[in-house]
Amino acid sequence: METKHEIYYVPEQSKLPLMASIGLFFTVFGLANWINEISADKDGSGMWVFIAGLAFFCYVLYSWFGTVIDENIQGLNSAQLKRSYVWGMGWFIFSEVMFFSAFFGALFYIRNIALPELSSGPTSEILWNNFKAEWPLMTTPDQALSGDKAVVNGPGENMANPGLGNWLGWLPFYNTVILLASSFTVHFAHTALKRDNKKLFNIWLGITVALGAIFLCLQWAEYSHAYHVGLTLDSGVYGTTFFMLTGFHGLHVTMGTIMLLVQFLRSVFKGHFSHHDCFGFEASSWYWHFVDVVWLGLFIFVYIL
Amino acid sequence: MAHGPAKGLSRWLFTTNHKDIGSMYLWFSFAMFFMGGIFALVIRAELFQPGLQIVEPDFFNQMTTMHGLVMVFGAVMPAFVGLANWMVPMMIGAPDMALPRMNNWSFWILPFAFALLASTLFMEGGAPNFGWTFYAPLSTTYASDTVTFFIFGVHIMGASSIMGAINIIATILNMRAPGMTLMKMPLFVWTWLITAYLLIAVMPVLAGVVTMMLMDIHFGTSFFDAAGGGDPVLFQHVFWFFGHPEVYIMILPAFGIVSAIIPTFARKPLFGYESMVYATASIAFLSFIVWAHHMFTVGIPLTGELVFMYATMLIAVPTGVKVFNWVTTMWKGAMTFETPMLFSIAFVILFTIGGFSGLMLAIAPADFQYHDTYFVVAHFHYVLVPGAIFSITAGVYYWLPKWSGKMYNEVMGKTHFWLAFIGLNVTFFPMHFSGLAGMPRRIPDYNPLWADWNMISSMGAFLFGAAQLLFLYNVVRTILSGKKATDQVWEGAEGLEWTVASPAPYHTFSTPPQVK
Numbered sequence: 050m051e052t053k054h055e056i057y058y059v060p061e062q063s064k065l066p067l068m069a070s071i072g073l074f075f076t077v078f079g080l081a082n083w084i085n086e087i088s089a090d091k092d093g094s095g096m097w098v099f100i101a102g103l104a105f106f107c108y109v110l111y112s113w114f115g116t117v118i119d120e121n122i123q124g125l126n127s128a129q130l131k132r133s134y135v136w137g138m139g140w141f142i143f144s145e146v147m148f149f150s151a152f153f154g155a156l157f158y159i160r161n162i163a164l165p166e167l168s169s170g171p172t173s174e175i176l177w178n179n180f181k182a183e184w185p186l187m188t189t190p191d192q193a194l195s196g197d198k199a200v201v202n203g204p205g206e207n208m209a210n211p212g213l214g215n216w217l218g219w220l221p222f223y224n225t226v227i228l229l230a231s232s233f234t235v236h237f238a239h240t241a242l243k244r245d246n247k248k249l250f251n252i253w254l255g256i257t258v259a260l261g262a263i264f265l266c267l268q269w270a271e272y273s274h275a276y277h278v279g280l281t282l283d284s285g286v287y288g289t290t291f292f293m294l295t296g297f298h299g300l301h302v303t304m305g306t307i308m309l310l311v312q313f314l315r316s317v318f319k320g321h322f323s324h325h326d327c328f329g330f331e332a333s334s335w336y337w338h339f340v341d342v343v344w345l346g347l348f349i350f351v352y353i354l
Numbered sequence: 355m356a357h358g359p360a361k362g363l364s365r366w367l368f369t370t371n372h373k374d375i376g377s378m379y380l381w382f383s384f385a386m387f388f389m390g391g392i393f394a395l396v397i398r399a400e401l402f403q404p405g406l407q408i409v410e411p412d413f414f415n416q417m418t419t420m421h422g423l424v425m426v427f428g429a430v431m432p433a434f435v436g437l438a439n440w441m442v443p444m445m446i447g448a449p450d451m452a453l454p455r456m457n458n459w460s461f462w463i464l465p466f467a468f469a470l471l472a473s474t475l476f477m478e479g480g481a482p483n484f485g486w487t488f489y490a491p492l493s494t495t496y497a498s499d500t501v502t503f504f505i506f507g508v509h510i511m512g513a514s515s516i517m518g519a520i521n522i523i524a525t526i527l528n529m530r531a532p533g534m535t536l537m538k539m540p541l542f543v544w545t546w547l548i549t550a551y552l553l554i555a556v557m558p559v560l561a562g563v564v565t566m567m568l569m570d571i572h573f574g575t576s577f578f579d580a581a582g583g584g585d586p587v588l589f590q591h592v593f594w595f596f597g598h599p600e601v602y603i604m605i606l607p608a609f610g611i612v613s614a615i616i617p618t619f620a621r622k623p624l625f626g627y628e629s630m631v632y633a634t635a636s637i638a639f640l641s642f643i644v645w646a647h648h649m650f651t652v653g654i655p656l657t658g659e660l661v662f663m664y665a666t667m668l669i670a671v672p673t674g675v676k677v678f679n680w681v682t683t684m685w686k687g688a689m690t691f692e693t694p695m696l697f698s699i700a701f702v703i704l705f706t707i708g709g710f711s712g713l714m715l716a717i718a719p720a721d722f723q724y725h726d727t728y729f730v731v732a733h734f735h736y737v738l739v740p741g742a743i744f745s746i747t748a749g750v751y752y753w754l755p756k757w758s759g760k761m762y763n764e765v766m767g768k769t770h771f772w773l774a775f776i777g778l779n780v781t782f783f784p785m786h787f788s789g790l791a792g793m794p795r796r797i798p799d800y801n802p803l804w805a806d807w808n809m810i811s812s813m814g815a816f817l818f819g820a821a822q823l824l825f826l827y828n829v830v831r832t833i834l835s836g837k838k839a840t841d842q843v844w845e846g847a848e849g850l851e852w853t854v855a856s857p858a859p860y861h862t863f864s865t866p867p868q869v870k
Contacts, residue, residue, distance in 0.1 A: 056449075056864070056865075057448075057449050057450070057529070059370060059371075059449055059450045059454050060370050060454055060455055061370065062360055062364065062365075062368040062369060062370060063368055063370055063455050063458070064367075064368050064454070065455060065459075066368075066455050066457075066458035066461075066462055067367050067368065067458070067462050069459050069462075070459060070462035070463050070466055071355035071466070073463060073466070073510055073513075074463075074466035074469075074470070074510070077470070077506035077507075077509060077510055078470060078503075078506070079519050080506065081470075081502040081503050081505070081506045083411075084502055084568070085499045085502050085572075085573050087572070088499075088572050089499070113455075129528060129529070130452075132528045132611070133452035133453055133524045133525075134453075135522050135526050136452070136520075136523060136528055137452070137453060137456075137521075138528055140519075140520045140523055140524070140554050141516075141520060143554055143555070144516050144520075144554045144555075144557070144558045145558065147554070147555050147556070147558040147559055148558035148559070148561060148562055150558075150559065150561060150562075151559045151561075151562025151566075151592055151595075152556065152562060154591075154595070155562075155566065155577060155588055155590065155592060157586070158588050158591060159584060159585065161471075161581065162585070163584060163585035163587075163588060164579075164583055166585070167580060167585075176580075182583065186583045188597040189576075189581060189582050189583055190580055190581055190582070190583060191413065191581035191582060194581075201576055201579065201581045201582035246419075250558075260760065277390075282569070282573050282574060282575055283573065283574025283575060283576075283582075285576055285582040285583050286577070286582050286583030286584045287583070288575075288576075288577045289569070289575035289576045289577055289582065289584065292575075293566075293569065293575065311510065312548065
């Protein structure tokens with residue numbers, strides 16, 4: 050229970066929310082125009098509106114987090130307010146879980162319902178020229194029907210499990226090891242902070258950020274390899290699910306790495322965080338564990354099964 | 355934080371006050387309600403007679419789509435969030451919402467999102483014309499370029515909803531006054547807690563499905579394209595996994611409002627409070643496992659039809675619990691019939707009619723006949739108009755004296771009620787018959803067989819629309835020159851919000867009250 054004299058801090062007026070809305074608006078307005086221009090093969094200002102909007106949006110977020118950190122340093126944040134932040138972050142991560150569920154659900158549906166339907170009965174015999182599905186889907190229904198004239202072609206190669214014996218030469222295996230390890234290192238950092246060992250905290254946190262960056266580099270290498278051997282976003286539903294699931298995960302790892310990097314810089318250069326006041330770090334580390342768990346799902350359902 | 359509101363426009367632009375933000379949500383919703391209403395009247399004017407008289411078929415499709423989108427995402431949802439902003443902190447004895455700046459951000463995204471959506475009306479290619487359910491491939495392969503703006507509009511509107519919901523959950527779980535245990539919370543707070551959970555669970559799924567559309571349209575993916583191994587039916591599954599909880603998002607807070615109003619004017623405590631809480635939670639749970647009842651005719655396996663049919667019918671049980679509880683609350687009560695009570699009683703009766711037609715639609719073999727007819731239109735308008743809209747209206751009449759410190763004009767309120775009540779039934783009841791006679795949804799021209807029903811519907815729609823002008827006038831007049839309201843306002847009203855002055859001070863409960 051809260052004590053009597055604790056007052057819940059309700060901030061004064063703030064320009065941040067309106068500015069953030071403006072930034073967000075120009076970001077998506079520019080992006081929509083840009084995407085339409087790309088599809089129509091036209092030149093236009095969409096990209097620049099997007100970049101300007103995004104830059105402004107990032108600047109507003111930077112100021113916003115800065116304001117919150119300053120308020121915390123001034124001691125305005127009661128224990129109760131900090132619990133609000135905890136709930137907020139927790140439910141935000143839940144919303145991210147549901148976002149990924151939509152894509153995992155799509156993968157499940159395509160493999161267990163859509164493809165069996167396409168390869169059986171009259172659907173296969175009459176509509177798609179006796180199309181038979183396999184997974185990974187290397188030959189699309191369009192190819193079964195139209196052969197060389199097909200518009201949607203399957204991938205040249207796939208990224209599926211090469212068999213346990215070959216895991217040591219298989220990049221996703223290394224990515225799994227790296228990301229799992231980083232979940233441990235971020236936990237070690239937390240333990241060090243709880244013992245007020247700031248030096249050890251910085252080291253473990255730095256290692257975590259580095260592991261995140263290495264993961265992203267390897268992911269990038271895997272993508273260039275995939276595009277090189279003909280596995281692209283538009284190579285049928287295998288390419289679709291592969292890139293969308295790993296791509297959104299990669300975006301989240303990027304976000305998580307930036308978040309942890311910010312906490313690292315705050316700790317090293319500003320001396321922030323102590324064992325009883327480290328919500329920025331804790332929230333980032335929860336997020337990090339979340340992207341790690343998503344990766345385990347990806348490793349099992351996208352790569353292995 | 356002791357002082358009052360800032361002067362001028364900056365009060366609204368930069369505010370962190372839950373009451374200001376609540377008011378902005380409510381006014382925004384009111385504006386969208388009129389915009390969506392005008393779209394609806396274009397539809398009804400065209401359907402007044404068979405034949406094409408007023409608009410082109412493509413524009414007609416834009417109107418049905420925009421009417422649905424604006425009413426669902428622009429009118430109903432923001433109205434409930436506005437009521438939550440105003441009432442939840444006051445009902446649980448909190449000084450404000452848990453995260454006041456994010457609260458203002460949630461609001462200010464909305465005008466931009468709807469500007470993005472509405473601007474497509476003036477673009478080449480026109481507004482979205484694929485129905486508010488935007489089924490692929492109508493919304494992907496066959497959509498105009500403006501669909502990209504629709505997609506990003508949905509994205510940021512969803513971000514606003516998620517942030518709003520997180521704020522409400524954090525407020526309810528963390529900001530209750532000492533002694534306000536969960537099972538002492540007013541039912542409006544309970545229903546919003548569960549609604550917020552639903553929002554956080556399904557708005558990201560909506561974001562997922564529009565993202566899949568975006569990728570299919572512009573980046574060559576095959577989610578909804580059988581040629582690449584995908585399936586357009588996948589769209590419907592993901593959409594309705596969002597869509598069914600979404601319809602409960604639009605009704606659960608309504609249950610909360612009505613559960614506040616009926617006890618006040620029956621002068622009896624709510625019957626079966628605990629069963630109300632459990633019924634709300636059960637409805638929320640069931641909402642996740644019934645989505646394919648929107649897809650009975652799409653070709654799902656027989657087992658699927660049966661599972662979704664029975665699960666859907668189960669919803670009648672907790673809903674029935676609620677209806678019986680409201681009726682029992684009124685039973686032998688000392689009832690008076692002020693405007694909020696009239697709207698609430700109409701809610702109970704008409705929502706039940708909508709529930710019964712829902713049961714009819716839940717029966718898979720029967721649904722094969724009803725699917726995509728005006729019977730479906732009649733069904734969901736019977737749950738949404740007297741359900742969501744009437745409860746919001748009831749809530750506004752009920753709490754307006756607390757917000758503004760002024761009493762609305764009762765005669766005008768009752769006139770509004772009767773016009774709306776008659777207009778609503780004249781509009782939507784005939785749709786049951788035109789639907790059963792086979793009239794399909796979303797058509798600008800139709801067989802003269804259905805002409806009489808349509809003419810009656812159209813007349814009712816214009817009556818209903820006119821009634822809302824009276825509502826607007828009454829609200830504005832109350833705020834500008836209403837008679838002073840007492841602090842208690844309603845003789846039988848109970849709860850923390852009635853313990854503060856009318857109008858409620860700019861900051862309430864800076865020190866939490868002790869709840870016994």
